[in-house]
Amino acid sequence: MPGPNECEDINSFLVPLVEELLELAEGVDTVRVAVGEEALQGDIFAFKLRAFLIIIFGDIPAILKLLMMRGHNAITPCCTGLWPGTPYHGQKVTYYVPLTPPKPPEGRQANVLSPDEFIPFMRTHDNFLYYYDRLSRLPESPARMRLSQQCGLHGRPVLASLKSIDLLSCAPYEMMHLIFKNLIPNMVNNWKGTFKWITEGDEPYIIPGDVWKTIGERTAAATKTIPAQFVGTIPDIDKDFGIYKVEAHSFWFMHLAPVLLNGVLPNEYYMHFLAxxxxxxxxxxxxxxxxxxxxxxxxxxxxxxxxxxxxxxxxHYRLPACVLTIHALFHIPYYIRRTGPLSATWSFVMERFCGYLLWPAFMNRVRPYEFLDNFIRRRAQMQIVAHIHIQEEERELISTKEVIYAANHGYVLGQPINRRYHPSDKLKRRFTRYFGLAEEGGRRGVSYREIHDKIDWDTLVRHGRFRIASMGDRVHAARLVQNSTIARNNSFIRLATILYKCTPPWDSSWRRSRAT
Known part of the structure; x- marks a missing residue:
């Protein structure tokens, strides 16, 4: 989407894309060079290249806009089911979809539902088309508005013209936005007592402020002993919760919270969190x-x-706790059955890549979009060239400040680099003794001075760190460790306890066996 504001008419914005997708569905004449034993050198084959769009993904507001749905402003706010919501009259009417309806006011009989009525009526592809057709036949009028409210649709999206798309399952709920950007922050706000306007102050799940202060300090202190490959800096969740991103939300919820909340939340709420x-x-x-x-x-x-x-x-006054993201959890198994594991469609990897692409835009403030287009195109071209011409063992990705020496492809040496390093006498003696062992392995009688003079001391290069190739461990000199309270402690110690199963010496049977 072009920034900084969203499109007023998403259909007109997507028309060029849809036209290209329709063309790709019909097929584009393409040629390829034949390879393999059955092909002669230089043979070219013509074929039809076809491509089909089957899945779109993004956060819930983006999907609602792409499919022209009304969301929580409709009587049926869910993208997947036609389950009517319960209205909540705040500043404006919002429809929530709890599994169990609110308690009736005193003096009224409870509306007891049968178990079958709890099962949401699922939308279908034909159901979408049916309501699109009905809405298209009605002019702008109160009748059209009522129908739109009932079915939860604004109108026909331009993506509906693609025959490859199943309108029900083409947009699975996306885990990054559903869980890590919505549900987890909402749960934390519940525990802080700051979730919307439904907090009374005496709820058993609210954690006191002084306890949150301790949790925040322990969260920030944990960063020091967590490898940077696992997660970036995790701020104090009490004071700096507003700057948390998806990475911090996920790591805190999955790895830190089970320890930090143990004994803090009441047991029933804690077990619910672990679930x-x-x-x-x-x-x-x-x-x-x-x-x-x-x-x-x-x-x-x-x-x-x-x-x-x-x-x-x-x-009823706590209906805002039943946000649409809670109801959306019900449909996760359906989408897994239809489109596969949600790890294949979540946006975390794509958004991290988009973040990587942002820095070229900052380098050219005058024409950022043109500069970004050129960067993406040239990057793709370079990847194609590298894939064709570079051998498999030479494909280790290194930065401009790293080097791989031909003597050992398994290690990548990095900065700081001293290309004019002059070793001390103590280090020279260690070098000489080391190479002396290798020399003595081949022939005897090599003097210390002879080995010392063979070493070219003017060509030594000192690297401050190295890493094992193919995403292996990283090791750096101790002098590079920052003596800071927030610097990471990269030391690693593994303690193994070996238990020997044996008879203790005070056992009488053991003494008898020893005596014999």
Missing amino acids: MREITIWCLELEITLEQVDALEQKIQEWVQGYERLYYRYE
């Missing part, structure tokens, strides 16, 4: 069986029921 952590792990698996999906579906249903019992409490 959500387990659900998140399952959702991000690279592979998942259908039996595991069934088990995941059961876990999600139990978690949502527990959430409503603990946080929503079936009170």
Whole structure:
């Protein structure tokens, strides 16, 4: 989407893309050079290149805009089901979709629903087309507005003209935005007592401010002993929660919170939090069986029921606790069955790559978009050339400040680099003794002075750090460690305890065996 403001008419913005996709669906005449034993040198084959768009993904507001849906402003706010929402009259009417409706006012009979009525009516591709057709036949009028509110659609999106798209399953809920940018911050705000306007101040799940201060300090202190490859700097979650990004949200929720919240949250709320952590792990698996999906579906249903019992409490004034992202969890198993593991469609990797692409735009403030286009094109061209002409063992990605020596391709040496290093006498003696062992292995009688004079001391290059190739460990000199309270401690110690199963010496049977 072009910034800084979103498109007024998303359909007109997507028309060029849709026209190109329709052309690719028909097929584009393409040629390729034949390779392999069956092909003669220089043979060229013509074929039809076809491409089909089957999945689109993004955060919930983006998907609602692409599919022209109304979201929480509609009576049926869900993208996947036609489950009517419960209206909440705040500054404006918002529709929430709790599993259990709010308690009726005193003096009224409870609206008891049968179990079948709790199962949401799923939308279908034909259902989308049916409402698109009905909306297109109506002019702008109150009748059209009522229909739009009931079905949750504004109109027909231009993407509906693509026959490769199933409008129901083409936009699976995206884990990064659903969990790490919405659900986790909402849960933290619940525990802080700052979630929307539903906090009374005496809820059992609210953690006192002094305890949050301790949790924040322990969170910030944990960064020092966590490898940078795992996560970037994790700020104090009490004071700096507003600057948390997805990476920090996910790492804190998955790895730090189980320790920090243990004994802080009441046990019922703590176990409920651990259940959500387990659900998140399952959702991000690279592979998942259908039996595991069934088990995941059961876990999600139990978690949502527990959430409503603990946080929503079936009170009408607490309806804002049942945000659409809670209801969306119900549909995760459906999308896994339709489109595969959610790890294949989540936006974390793509957004990290977009962040990498931002720096060329900052380098040219006059014409940033043209500069960015050129950077992406040249990067792709360079990758193609490297893939064709560079051998597999030479494809280690290194920066301009790193070097790989021909003597050992398994190590990448980095900065700081001293190309005019003059070793001390003590280091010279160590070098000489080291090479002396190699010389003595081949022939005897090599003097210390002879080995010393063979070493060209003027060509020594000193590197401050190195790493093992193919994303291996990184090692740097101790002098490079910053003596700072926020610097990471990169030392690593593994302590192994070996237990020997034996008879103690005070055992009488052992003494008898020794005597014999």
